[in-house]
Amino acid sequence: MIQSFKMAVKSIAGNKFRAFLTMLGIIIGVMALVILVSLVSGATGSVTDSISSLGSDMLTVSISDDKGNPITLQTLEEWMDEAGIGLIAPSAETSATARYEGTSGSVTVYGTTPAYESVNGLSLLLGRFLKFADVDNHTNVAVINETAATELIGYTDCIGEEISLNGVKFTVVGLLEDDEESLTAVFGRGSVVAYIPYTSLMRLSSNVSSQITSFYVSAETDMDTAKNAVTELLMERFDQDDDAFSVSSQDALEDAMGSVTSVLTILLGGIAGISLIVGGIGIMNIMLVTVTERTREIGIRKAIGAGRGVILQQFLLESVVLCMFGCMIGVFLSWVVLRVVSVVVSSLSMSFSLEWNVVLIAVGFCFLIGIVFGLYPANKAAKMAPIDALHYGG
Amino acid sequence: MIDLKNVSRIYRIGSTKVYALNKANLHIDEGEFVSIIGPSGSGKSTLMNIVGCLDTADSGEYLLDDVPIEDYTENELARIRNQKIGFVFQSFNLINKLTAEENVELPLIYQRVGKAERKARVAEALERVDLSKRARHLPSELSGGQQQRVAIARAIVTRPSLILGDEPTGNLDSRTTEEIMGIFHDLHRQGNTIVLITHDQEVAAQASRIVHIRDGKLSEVGV
Ligand SMILES: Nc1ncnc2c1ncn2[C@@H]1O[C@H](COP(=O)(O)OP(=O)(O)OP(=O)(O)O)[C@@H](O)[C@H]1O
Ligand SMILES: [Mg+2]
DSSP: OHHHHHHHHHHHHTTHHHHHHHHHHHHHHHHHHHHHHHHHHHHHHHHHHHHHHTOSSEEEEEESOOTTOOBOHHHHHHHTTSTTEEEEEEOEEEEEEEEETTEEEEEEEEEEOTHHHHHTTOOEEEEOOOOHHHHHTTOOEEEEEHHHIIIIISSSOOTTOEEEETTEEEEEEEEEOOOTTSHHHHTTOOOSEEEEEHHHHHHHOTTOOSSBOEEEEEESSOHHHHHHHHHHHHHHHTTTOTTSEEEEEHHHHHHHHHHHHHHHHHHHHHHHHHHHHHHHHHHHHHHHHHHHHTHHHHHHHHHTTOOHHHHHHHHHHHHHHHHHHHHHHHHHHHHHHHHHHHHHTGGGTOOOOOOHHHHHHHHHHHHHHHHHHHHHHHHHHHHSOHHHHHTTTO | OEEEEEEEEEEEETTEEEEEEEEEEEEEOTTOEEEEEOOTTSSHHHHHHHHTTSSOOSEEEEEETTEEGGGSOHHHHHHHHHHTEEEEOTTOOOOTTSOHHHHHHHHHHHTTOOHHHHHHHHHHHHHHTTOGGGTTOOGGGSOHHHHHHHHHHHHHTTOOSEEEEESTTTTSOHHHHHHHHHHHHHHHHTTOEEEEEESOHHHHHTSSEEEEEETTEEEEEOO
16 A cells, blocks of 8 residues: 555656646645635634624614604613613714814714613723713713724823814713724724713704614523513514514624625535536546556556556555645645735734635545546556557557 | 467457467476467467466366366456466566566565565565666666566566566577576476477577467477
8 A cells, every 4th residue: 555655656756747737726626615715714704703792692672663652761771670681771873073173073973871881891991981860961971982082182081071073062071992893893984983871962963862763782691581571572562563673682693694604605615616626527637648658557567466456546546646735735825825815914803714624625525536536547447458458559 | 287278369350350379279287398489470479368367268268277267357367467477578568667676576566565575575586687786777777688687587576386488588689588598497497387489499499398389270399
């Protein structure tokens, strides 16, 4: 076996350029498979990371039809006492023009309640978050994030500064850490953010009323119980019509992302697989040529006692070695390409590395191709009658 | 050891039939040195290929060591060629990309002989044909006589009981022919059965028995 392996390597090495051309199909196929799948899983990996960093311990509820029975801050207050439900924070959003001394810019303004900080897992750098008193008195206070502070005010130590939102003066009371991993950051919008009391936003924007259409819920103990509790409350309120609202958890988002990823992976993997099969046909082609070229050698080997199995093994091994060698080169080149891509897009905070399970699949697939496409030529060699082979071509 | 009974081998080319062997009978005992002589196209190589289990007869019976050849499968025949028979061809039939040493080693690999023993026996066989110094040369780097000696080494390395030579000296000059014949005589003295095909009366005369072949028919001439 070791002997036949050496023999196979030797006969491939005997014609390096042809071997390389033959392997090219396999090399390209392997690269397509490994690179595409690694890229997909690298890209989706960073998106899923940011989804899960939003916290999987949060439900997002949105109301599409309130049936004349709108949800108010009062309602949410009551629901927080229900079993299974932790905190509830309303969320309304508008875009406003912010001004500070000479500078101005667009800012995404969220109107909410103190519960928002804990439900969404925000981390405060300076000052404080919103208080109940702020909501009750529609105080004009704002909690802004680092980006907002640096872009608008110019420095982050800005507690007590006054900014104006759509011409209304707000006092900055807190500074939040930028959430670089957040979904909104990934999709590149709304990175300049201000949080103000829900009631203050009602005054600032005509689109926001006391009728709450979107809010976040955290769980008292576990997500499933919370989800059931919220759903039950909403069903009761909206005449058992489950089209009137939607309750979604981050898990669901992750699941959806996951299925998109797997569809994409299978699709690209399939395309790459086809190119590998094309590579395999190239191998078969060259193996048939090799067998014909070496008919006389086969005759000699048979004359001195090589059985069918020995000849079959010799050519099969040659085809498998050819495939595996191509596979190794392909994996290596994929690694190089992925390194280069990683460096080029490093600013996107995505990382691409060899997916080892794809490499394993590629190796297994190449092995299979070596066998399947080597079998016919090898069998052709093994079947030759010794005397005919010996007399081939003089 | 060899028993051919009414063996025929017919080649059909279009509608014409060529009797390469026509009801040939031949008996060779263990330890004999037989030469077969005949003109070109008379069926010598055909006979040799059948005796060497490379080809099969179209009719008649061939017993090797009292067993009819038809009883063997293809792989068993390969094993017989490997273990019992050493073949030396007119055109050497060495594998060009293997060195002398590797060519000689090949039949032992097919016998699954261990590496250490293989090396020892290859060295011994090359020594017998006086080619130890050329062990690592490729066939293309050797003269015709040297290549034929490599082929002989390959034939004897498995210690077969039957050595077949199909015009082994046909491509060689008279001095090299003598050297090669010397090796065959040595092998004969050591108890091997030897069958030699030749064109050359002088070479044929060195055997203990001469068989003539003409148009596929065999005839013996007195000792
Ligand atoms: N494969 C073949 N197909 C058709 N005819 C063949 C084949 N092999 C041999 N023959 C014919 O069989 C006859 C015997 O051929 P063979 O090779 O045995 O002759 P030979 O005695 O060895 O001749 P030489 O001394 O030239 O080697 C010849 O007439 C040849 O044309
Ligand atoms: Mg001949």
